Amino acid sequence: MASILMLPPELLAFLLSFLRGIDLSRVSLVCKRFKEAVDADWIWQQRCKREYGVESLNGWKSQSYRTFYTKILYHYGFIFGVWQADIEYYGGLVHVSVEDGLIVANQLVPACESNVQKPLQKKKLFSITLDDEDRVEIMCLKGHEGPHECIIQSTGVKRNSFRATCCEPHKHRHTAGEGQEFESWLEEELDNVNDDLHEHIRDILQTKFEITRPYETKCLYKKMVLPLTIQDVPIQPGLFKGTYAANGVEIVNVSYHGDKMRVTKVTGDPHIPACEITIEADLNSQMVLTKHQQETRAQLEDLDVDDVIGGDENPELQPFIIPAGVSDRGLYYFEESKNIExxxxxxxxxxxxxxxxxxxxxxxxxxxxxxxxxLFGFLWLELRTLSVFSRVLYRFD
Known part of the structure; x- marks a missing residue:
């Protein structure tokens, strides 16, 4: 009777290479032939690539794909991708990927000024790698005293959340006290401290510092699934940077739910926190306005929406002006690059x-x-302001 064990070693190894890594480990216990086939490192190279997208060990200290898979990817490969930090009110956008022989978690932070054209800044949170003796090394990359030990633990049944806990929280505290720690945090938050920083803005940032400070050493991260491209929508879903007055630039997620376009905060503030809906629009109420109808906020408020709905005759383009008395939160940055009229x-x-x-x-x-x-905007009639939202162009692959 024919048996799989009668196959040439190369063919047996090829067939076994289609099994998941966890199944390969179990198969290796069946018999000597299976163990010898599973010991081929190219099989584990295939598992690293197919399961986690890691094609090469260039930059990594380990030279064994099996060691790399069993010690790193099997335990921590689930954290690749996009995550939302579970920080009270403020949230946070985090991307975990491979960088130069490390698994690195970067918090993606918008610039504080209202220019939403500026790219997101990266702040390193932690790294995972193997040392020279193939031991797992997890390091917290925050704080004032350089890298130090950190623990990563899966907390979700489907590995849809994890917690990062710093083992040496004292290294996050400034030796000169909390006051100096705030000043250092402020300098990092703003890239550089402006001596003319308005007292109201400083108070808002002081509140943010006090609320987010405990999360520096222990934070929960929840999996985010970025929306796919869809047909027949006014703007494709995805992440955008938007202007929110004194709270600065925040990150939002555009999605569609039936006839509604919904804008949900990924990062937030104590007024409208992360994960809450900030804007919603009815796609059945598409309006067509003349310049005259947009000249003042009062004219917009007096409009009967039913009278300006375009129906089936909506033009490809229509005039736009910012009404008198309405503050522009950053649209002027696009005057040279886009036709904002x-x-x-x-x-x-x-x-x-x-x-x-x-x-x-x-x-x-x-x-x-x-x-x-x-690019899109939201004109808040009651607040007399125009918030501006620019798509996040950061590559998450």
Whole structure:
């Protein structure tokens, strides 16, 4: 009777290479022939590539794909991808990928100024690698005293969340006290400290520092699934950077739910926290306005939406102007690169407002304005401001 054990060693190894890594370890216990086949390192190279997208050990200290798979990828490969930091009010966007022989977690932070054209900045959180003796080395990369030990633990049943815990929290505290620690944090937050920083802005940042400080040494991260491209929508879903007055630039996620376009915060603030809806628009209420109808905020407020819905005759472009008395939060940065005197579409929508601590939340009327695939705005009628949102162009692969 024919048996799989009668196959040539190379063919047996080829067939076994299609098994998952965890199954390969079990198969190696069946018999000597299976163990010899599974010991071929190229099989584990295939598992590293197919299961985790790691094609080469260039830059890594380990020279064995099996060691790399069993000690690194099997235990920590699940953290590759995009995560949301579970930080009270503020949240956070984190990307975990391979960089120069390390698994590195980078927090992606928007620039503090209202220029949403600026790319996200990277702040390293932790790294995972193997040392010269193939021992796992997990290091916290935050704090004032350089890299130090850290623990990564899966907390979700489907590995959809994990916790990073610093083993030496004292290395995150400044030797000169909390006051100097705040000044150092402020310098990093703003790239450089402005002596003319408005007292109100400084107070907002002081609040952020005090709330987020405990999460420096222990933080939970939850898996994020970025939306796929879809057809027949005014703008493709995905991540955008948006302007929020004194709270600066925040990251939001655009998604679609039936006839609604929804904008949800990925990073937030004590008024509208991360994970909460900030803007929602009705795709059945596409408006077409003349320049005259946009000249003042009062004219926009007096519009009867039913009278300006375009129906089946919506033009590809329509005029756009910022009404008198409405503050522009960053659209002027696009004057040279885009035609901001026209928009592709305009919809009636609502924005969420709330007091500090997400208290007494309410919906405020406004207009969602689509300029192109990388830029949209929301005109808050009640607040008399235009928030601007620019697509995040960071590569997450």
């Amino acid at each position: 026209q928009c592709r579409a305009r919809y009636a929508g609502t924005g969420q407002l709330a007091a500090h601590g997400f208290q007494n939340s309410s919906s405020s009327p406004g207009h969602l304005i689509i300029f192109d695939e990388e």
